[in-house]
Amino acid sequence: MPRWFGRSRSRSGDTSGTSAESEILEPLGVSDDLRLAYGRTGDLKLLRGALQAAELGVEVYPVDDARHASALSSLCMLHRLSWERDRGSADLIKAVDYGRRAVDKSPPNDRELPRHMSSLATALQEVYDSTEDEESIDEAIALYRGCLDLMPAGRGKQGEERVGQESNLANSLLRKGRSSGDGDILNEAAEHARAALRDTPDDHPMHPVRLVNLGGVLLGLVQTGHPEHLGAAEDMYTRALREFPADHPVRPGVEESLITIKGLREQFGI
Known part of the structure; x- marks a missing residue:
């Protein structure tokens, strides 16, 4: 299953201060840290805390701030993780909704846009796995293609993330190809x-x-x-x-x- 468990790069865009205290109090950073801890431990309290911090981020970051879109994207990812855990349909609906909003609110030249697109695509792939809705897998494929178009080839972290999108796209195409029998x-x-x-x-x-x-x-x-x-x-x-x-x-x-x-x-x- 494709996932983004890396730290959000948009944290580095915080201009409110550089002290350790400002980093600790920054909602997106807190949400990221709690999500990463949840990924290591599976502790439900950490997941709930990450959701609360991301919700606060949506409230406190201005709409034209890239961190607003990142907070929405975090909610997409976190509700998908909640769906994977409990299979509550409301979580999957929220994941898709927040993912769409994150992509829509992403400002021009936002370097986090591929991540937002990937989070939405992964949620849509979950929708397809649950409902076999063809439109969902088609949209997921289009989003993963878009990620590759936006991500330059290279080495290091960027190159590794692009490889991840290659793999994600392959998995979505496999789902569609198997259901349709299209060679x-x-x-x-x-x-x-x-x-x-x-x-x-x-x-x-x-x-x-x-x-x-x-x-x-x-x-x-x-x-x-x-x-x-x-x-x-x-x-x-x-x-x-x-x-x-x-x-x-x-x-x-x-x-x-x-x-x-x-x-x-x-x-x-x-």
């Missing part, structure tokens, strides 16, 4: 998944995830009538199993995919 869409998904894997170092914690993502796209191609990708799909999943820790929650799904591949080998006589 062209799945081939495009494979292109982006390969690009994301290519640009992810072997020792990066996301490397096994990127292997699984490409394996999933290739398996989707096999299941839509292209058995020539079966060996490559199996290789991706096998490599991912070697890289994931023994207690990683993704492992059972990867093992199940390998069982599926074994059955397909018997079916195709490969």
